[in-house]
Amino acid sequence: xxxERGRKLIATNRRAxxxxxxxxxxxxxxxxxxxxxxxxxxGRASLIGGFAEITDGEVxxxxxxxxxYFQGTWTNHAARRRRKLLLHRREIQRLTxxxxxxxxxxxxxxxxxxxxxxxxxxAVARGKREWDKRQTLRERQDTLEAQRxxxxxxx
Numbered sequence: 001x002x003x004e005r006g007r008k009l010i011a012t013n014r015r016a017x018x019x020x021x022x023x024x025x026x027x028x029x030x031x032x033x034x035x036x037x038x039x040x041x042x043g044r045a046s047l048i049g050g051f052a053e054i055t056d057g058e059v060x061x062x063x064x065x066x067x068x069y070f071q072g073t074w075t076n077h078a079a080r081r082r083r084k085l086l087l088h089r090r091e092i093q094r095l096t097x098x099x100x101x102x103x104x105x106x107x108x109x110x111x112x113x114x115x116x117x118x119x120x121x122x123a124v125a126r127g128k129r130e131w132d133k134r135q136t137l138r139e140r141q142d143t144l145e146a147q148r149x150x151x152x153x154x155x
Contacts, residue, residue, distance in 0.1 A: 004116040010040050011111040013047035018133060020107055020125035024098065028059065029086035030118045035069040035076050036083075040118060042069075045111050052085060052106035052122055054096050059085040061120065064108060085120065098124045 016022070032040070039045070050064035061083040068076045087095070099106060103126045110121040128136070 004113060006115070008113040009110065010043055010113065010118075011045040011047050013050065013107065013109050015048055016107045016109055016123070016125065018128075018136075020105075020123075020127055021132075022107075022109070023104075023124040023126070024094075025109065026087070026091060026095065026122045026124075027114075028091075028120050028122055030061070030120055031084040031086065032118055033075075036066050037118065038071075039066050039069045040111070040113070047108045047111060050108045052108065054092065054099065054106075057089075057092060059087055059092055059095065059106070059122075061085055061108060064111075085122070095122075095124065103127060 044067050046065040048065075051062055053060050053062055063080055064083065065080055095106065098104060104124055105127070107123050107125045108120050109123050112119055112121075
């Protein structure tokens with residue numbers, strides 16, 4: 001029985017929702033060293049700029065920043081090292097097929113502890129162009145204005 005119960009959020013990649021169109025979402029485990037786990041338990045991580053890569057049938061998390069543990073010694077980890085992700089073979093095959101198309105990539109959306117184990121939420125995403133981003137912002141602004149006007153009419 002795990003010592004911790006439930007889900008404890010460590011980091012989110014809010015920028016991903018702005019820069020990418022999010023498709024399928026998958027949950028994967030992380031292979032971490034001891035000092036990385038301790039740094040994550042302190043709630044210190046950044047997913048901005050991170051991505052996942054499939055090489056030789058294995059999924060690797062790249063460019064995710066987990067800072068060094070303050071009380072660590074010579075056993076401390078490198079902050080931006082490659083980290084292996086734990087997925088079933090079928091999931092890896094599905095991800096490989098979905099990222100073969102041009103423009104699709106694997107993006108980490110959230111990093112969290114689930115029942116004491118570090119997990120990352122991966123999304124198959126396609127990059128937005130500049131006009132896509134402007135259009136999304138415009139749509140969001142329009143819906144906010146509509147909600148405000150409805151709010152004033154009902155009062």
